[in-house]
Amino acid sequence: MVDFHGHLALRAAARPDDGVTALASQSFRAPYHLSKPYWDADTRTLLVQVVNPTAGILSGDRLESAVSVEPGAAVLLTAPSASRVFCMRADSPAASALQHFTVAPGGWLEVLPEPLVPHRGSRFHQRTVLDVAPGGSAFYADLLFPGRIAHGETWAWDRLILELEVRSGGELLLRERLDQTSDHLHALAILAGSGENASFGNAVFLAPGLAADSAPPWRAALHALQTEGVWIGASVLRTGAGWSIKFVAPDGIRLRHTLASIRRILSAVAPHLACDARKL
Amino acid sequence: MLGSDNSSAAWLVGLLQAGDSFYPTGGYAHSFGLEGLIELGVVHDRETLRSFFLLSALPTLRQAELPLAAHAYAALDPVAPDWPRIAELNTLAHALKSPRELRAATDNVGRQRAELAARLHAHPLANDYLARAVSGSWPFSAAVSAALEGRILGAPRDAVLAGITYSTLSATLAAAMKLLRLGQNAGQTLLTEMLGHAPDLIATATTIPLAEIGWFNPWLDIASARHETANSRMFIS
Numbered sequence: 001m002v003d004f005h006g007h008l009a010l011r012a013a014a015r016p017d018d019g020v021t022a023l024a025s026q027s028f029r030a031p032y033h034l035s036k037p038y039w040d041a042d043t044r045t046l047l048v049q050v051v052n053p054t055a056g057i058l059s060g061d062r063l064e065s066a067v068s069v070e071p072g073a074a075v076l077l078t079a080p081s082a083s084r085v086f087c088m089r090a091d092s093p094a095a096s097a098l099q100h101f102t103v104a105p106g107g108w109l110e111v112l113p114e115p116l117v118p119h120r121g122s123r124f125h126q127r128t129v130l131d132v133a134p135g136g137s138a139f140y141a142d143l144l145f146p147g148r149i150a151h152g153e154t155w156a157w158d159r160l161i162l163e164l165e166v167r168s169g170g171e172l173l174l175r176e177r178l179d180q181t182s183d184h185l186h187a188l189a190i191l192a193g194s195g196e197n198a199s200f201g202n203a204v205f206l207a208p209g210l211a212a213d214s215a216p217p218w219r220a221a222l223h224a225l226q227t228e229g230v231w232i233g234a235s236v237l238r239t240g241a242g243w244s245i246k247f248v249a250p251d252g253i254r255l256r257h258t259l260a261s262i263r264r265i266l267s268a269v270a271p272h273l274a275c276d277a278r279k280l
Numbered sequence: 281m282l283g284s285d286n287s288s289a290a291w292l293v294g295l296l297q298a299g300d301s302f303y304p305t306g307g308y309a310h311s312f313g314l315e316g317l318i319e320l321g322v323v324h325d326r327e328t329l330r331s332f333f334l335l336s337a338l339p340t341l342r343q344a345e346l347p348l349a350a351h352a353y354a355a356l357d358p359v360a361p362d363w364p365r366i367a368e369l370n371t372l373a374h375a376l377k378s379p380r381e382l383r384a385a386t387d388n389v390g391r392q393r394a395e396l397a398a399r400l401h402a403h404p405l406a407n408d409y410l411a412r413a414v415s416g417s418w419p420f421s422a423a424v425s426a427a428l429e430g431r432i433l434g435a436p437r438d439a440v441l442a443g444i445t446y447s448t449l450s451a452t453l454a455a456a457m458k459l460l461r462l463g464q465n466a467g468q469t470l471l472t473e474m475l476g477h478a479p480d481l482i483a484t485a486t487t488i489p490l491a492e493i494g495w496f497n498p499w500l501d502i503a504s505a506r507h508e509t510a511n512s513r514m515f516i517s
Contacts, residue, residue, distance in 0.1 A: 163494075175375040177494030179343070184335065191331050192322050192499040200498055215509075223506060231320075231498075233505025235379040238371075238419070244378035246502050 008032040008065035012046060012107075014072035021046040021073040030054070032065070035080075045074045045108070045275040056084030056117075057124060059092040066100045069107035069136070078112040078277040082145070085157070087121035094123035094159065101128070105135030108272045115143035115199070115252060118182075120156035131167040132206045132242075139266065139273060140166075141203040141259060144178075145252050146186070149197050155186035166204050168241035174204065194229065194248050199255040201247040203262065204237070207270055211240030219243075221265045230258050291435035295443040298393070298429055301454060305392040305422075307447065310385040311455035311515040316503030318459050319510060326466055329456050333474050336497045337452055338481060343495035345423045345448065346441050346485030348373055351493075352427035353437045358405050363412055366424065370413075373421030376494050379504035381517035383419070388516075390420030394428055403432040441482045449474050455515060 006029055013024040020039055023046075028034055035049040050065075057063070069075050085095060103109045111130075118124060132138045142162065147154035160182070166174040180188070189198035210216075214236060222234045222245060229250040236243055245262060249255035267273040297303060314332070317323045323332050352369050355362040373390075377383045394413070398406035409428055413420065423444060430440030449471060457467050507513060 172371055172375045174378060175372065175494060176378065176496055177343075177492065179492075179495065180339075184339070187331075188335050188497060188499060191328065191335060192320075194499070202498075220509070223509065226506070231502045233379070233502035235381075235501075235505035235508060237378065238374045238383060244501070244505070246378070246498050246505070248498055248502065 006030060006032050006061065006063040008050065008067070010048070010067045011070065012068070012073040012075045013070040019044070019072060021075060023048070024070070031061070032063070040275045043272050043275040045076050045110075045272045047076045047078070047275060047277065050077065050079050052079070052081070052083070056086050057095045057097075058086050059088040059095060061095040063095075063097040065098070067109070068102040069104060069109045071104045071106040074108035074272050076110045076112060076272070076275045076277060079114045082114045083116050085116065085118045085122040085124040087119050088123050088158070094125060096124070097126045099126070099128045101130045101138070101140070103132040103136035103138050105133045107133075107136045108270075109138045110272060110275070111138075111140045112277050113142065115145045115255070117145045117148060118157035118160050119148060120153050122157045123159040124157070125159075125161040127163040127165075129165045129167070130204065131170070134169045134241075135208050137207040137270060137272075139203065139205050139263075139270065141201060143255060143259065144200040144202075146182075146189075146196075146198060149252060154196060155182040157182045164202065164204070166206070166237070166242060168206060168239060171239060171241075173237040173239060173242055174244060176202070192231070192248070194231070195250045197251045199249050199252045201249075201255055201259055203245040203247075203259075204242055205245060205266060205270070206242035210236075210242060214240070216269070218265050218269060222262060225258055225261050228254070230254055232258065291430075291433040291439070294433035295430070295435055295439060298426070299443050299447045299450070301450070303396070305389045305396070307389050307451040308454065309515060310389070310451070310517040311459065312385055312452055312517055313379070313382060313500045313504040313507070314452055314455055315459055315513060315515045315517075316507035316510070317500060319507070320503050322499060322503070323456075323460070325460065326462060326470065329460065329462070330470055330473075333449070333452075333470065336500055337449065338474065338477055339495050340497070341445055341448060342481045342485050343488065344376055344493055345444060346481060347488040347493045348421065348423040349427045349441055349444055350437060350486045351490055352424040353430060353440060356405065356427055356431045358431055361405065361408070366409070367412075367416055367418050369424050370418045370421045372493065373423060374419045376496075378496070379501050379508070381504050381508055385517040386422045387420045389422040390425040393422065393425035394420060397425070397429040397432055401432050406432055437486070438482050441485065442478055445478045445481060446475065458514060
């Protein structure tokens with residue numbers, strides 16, 4: 001079996017003449033592949049799809065990505081399909097991913113991957129660093145399914161570590177580490193009544209001016225999404241430069257619907273969120 | 281165990297004092313997210329409270345609060361305090377908590393405890409700590425302040441961690457007894473069971489490197505975030 005040392009580096013910049021965002025530099029190596037970017041004139045956002053043409057993430061894969069957005073540029077980075085982490089033999093190496101996103105003042109970056117699906121016996125460590133300069137804006141969302149729900153294979157990973165570090169101008173706002181065993185997270189889901197197919201969303205939202213309003217009206221709209229088994233809570237991060245938005249749904253479909261509703265609500269204050277990630 | 285000269289009695293009584301609900305750190309005003317989970321119907325009786333302790337409170341101690349305190353204890357060597365590391369740990373303690381109320385809880389308790397330590401013991405380490413905290417605009421952390429007080433008292437690291445374990449669990453239980461139908465005997469039985477995990481918690485917590493500190497319960501974070509806007513509530517957090 002081939003294990004990949006995947007690499008992706010993107011730098012997005014605004015063209016001086018018309019302000020349209022373009023990829024000023026790009027390099028990638030399997031399993032990463034880029035589709036042709038699409039400029040969404042309505043939201044003035046460059047839609048970039050990162051495609052993994054292989055079946056998914058396998059033992060020994062090491063994926064590294066670095067995406068930077070320069071002043072005035074706006075990017076929506078997404079993927080067309082879920083990231084499946086496949087079963088790994090006990091004596092084989094785990095898979096890992098290191099993602100680093102930076103946003104300059106006046107830049108916008110949305111990272112909207114499809115759900116992570118850890119299969120039975122998988123071992124995966126993902127570390128994400130999001131560093132947004134003062135005056136920059138970002139929306140980052142991670143989705144986690146409990147496994148292959150349609151196959152009835154859930155809560156069966158061997159090891160799953162999801163780390164998220166968020167900085168504003170270098171100042172640490174958030175550092176989270178999800179390292180529960182599958183049994184432990186399953187037990188928490190049952191305790192909370194979220195059920196066998198509980199699915200998770202973890203988002204952060206940073207934008208200039210957020211610190212000025214500790215009780216923005218959009219928070220009430222987000223909290224109103226808590227219906228029919230969906231849980232959602234938004235709270236301001238330290239220093240006030242950004243917000244944490246966590247949500248849990250009883251299944252993947254309602255998780256996706258909740259994320260779509262979050263983006264729609266926040267698009268009132270961050271118009272780039274109106275960009276349709278499925279336009280390609 | 282006390283030494284033959286009873287020299288350990290000084291720090292032991294100091295830790296007992298600091299862990300007493302009578303000690304004015306303000307912990308009695310916080311449920312540390314539990315009230316939000318009760319409002320959402322997750323915790324509603326002794327069994328679900330027991331599950332909450334086992335699945336959420338103990339892992340948070342083991343993976344976050346106790347490792348923070350252990351690293352702070354090492355950095356607060358009275359002979360050569362590592363102040364940049366202490367600043368880093370206080371910031372990290374806040375960055376580990378996405379809900380504002382949980383940060384406010386650790387900030388309030390941590391600040392009170394550090395100021396009390398300085399007032400009660402007049403130790404140069406406490407005075408230096410407070411001066412640096414003000415000049416550096418550090419946030420306060422209950423775990424770091426407990427390590428500070430432990431160092432001032434001359435208590436061993438693991439005794440300090442045991443004190444944090446007791447005060448955290450007993451404060452959460454005290455809040456639960458105000459929010460649920462839970463009697464004194466049932467409460468103490470539960471506390472005794474949870475305290476029985478302390479040796480394993482401390483043994484694991486002291487092996488966790490700085491880069492691996494952290495743990496969260498998504499439902500607790502959501503409940504705590506929603507508690508900020510609750511129409512009625514008994515506790516600050």
